[in-house]
Amino acid sequence: MRKDLPKHSRDCMDMAGKLPLALKALDAGISPQELLVDCMQAGGLHGKGDCSLVASDGSAEGIKIKGAGLKLGKKCSFAFKSIRVRGTSWKHLFLLGRESEPEGWSTASDVDGCMWLGYVGRDRYKQALRGAGRSEREQQDATVTPGSSRSWLGGAVEWVRLKDLTRAWWDTKGSAVNSICVEPSIKAQKNLRCARKN
Numbered sequence: 001m002r003k004d005l006p007k008h009s010r011d012c013m014d015m016a017g018k019l020p021l022a023l024k025a026l027d028a029g030i031s032p033q034e035l036l037v038d039c040m041q042a043g044g045l046h047g048k049g050d051c052s053l054v055a056s057d058g059s060a061e062g063i064k065i066k067g068a069g070l071k072l073g074k075k076c077s078f079a080f081k082s083i084r085v086r087g088t089s090w091k092h093l094f095l096l097g098r099e100s101e102p103e104g105w106s107t108a109s110d111v112d113g114c115m116w117l118g119y120v121g122r123d124r125y126k127q128a129l130r131g132a133g134r135s136e137r138e139q140q141d142a143t144v145t146p147g148s149s150r151s152w153l154g155g156a157v158e159w160v161r162l163k164d165l166t167r168a169w170w171d172t173k174g175s176a177v178n179s180i181c182v183e184p185s186i187k188a189q190k191n192l193r194c195a196r197k198n
Contacts, residue, residue, distance in 0.1 A: 017067030017096035018050060020111040020162060027108035029167045053092060053173070064090035069098045077145040084139040085126060092173060093120040095144065095157065112163040116146050119158045119173060128156040
């Protein structure tokens with residue numbers, strides 16, 4: 001990532017999401033053997049996915065990563081574009097929202113102070129689509145705010161500041177991989193400092 005790469009180009013490349021997640025995962029003690037990140041934009045080692053979660057027995061589940069900056073005129077809302085279900089096999093959706101642009105992209109400390117990480121499992125994402133009367137056959141845009149359930153996807157996302165990502169949090173994220181599935185805490189969501197009216 002070059003610092004002068006245009007913001008929208010960063011998001012289109014998915015690198016604004018992939019790179020911070022990879023850096024912070026390493027910082028939190030998640031090995032490259034557990035989180036395999038594909039540096040290709042499409043059709044790389046993970047097919048149509050961006051990454052894979054890999055268990056100790058070698059079984060893997062696909063990950064989709066989306067990165068976005070602040071929505072114009074908002075203090076803590078992120079506009080994620082073109083989320084697809086049809087023709088994909090991802091099981092985990094990770095949303096990387098930037099409150100500001102990092103000064104660098106080389107270490108976890110460069111990026112984790114200005115970013116939020118949101119998580120949605122595939123089943124929960126599809127449930128949110130159905131609840132909003134949206135089609136799984138079409139790609140969707142979603143504007144979401146940490147701590148808020150006002151948007152069609154907002155109530156389905158579990159948020160953590162990227163700097164607060166820990167191994168313990170990560171280990172709750174895999175269904176078949178980790179045999180653990182934790183529903184987001186509504187109280188915890190409401191207590192997020194970023195929650196506010198926009």
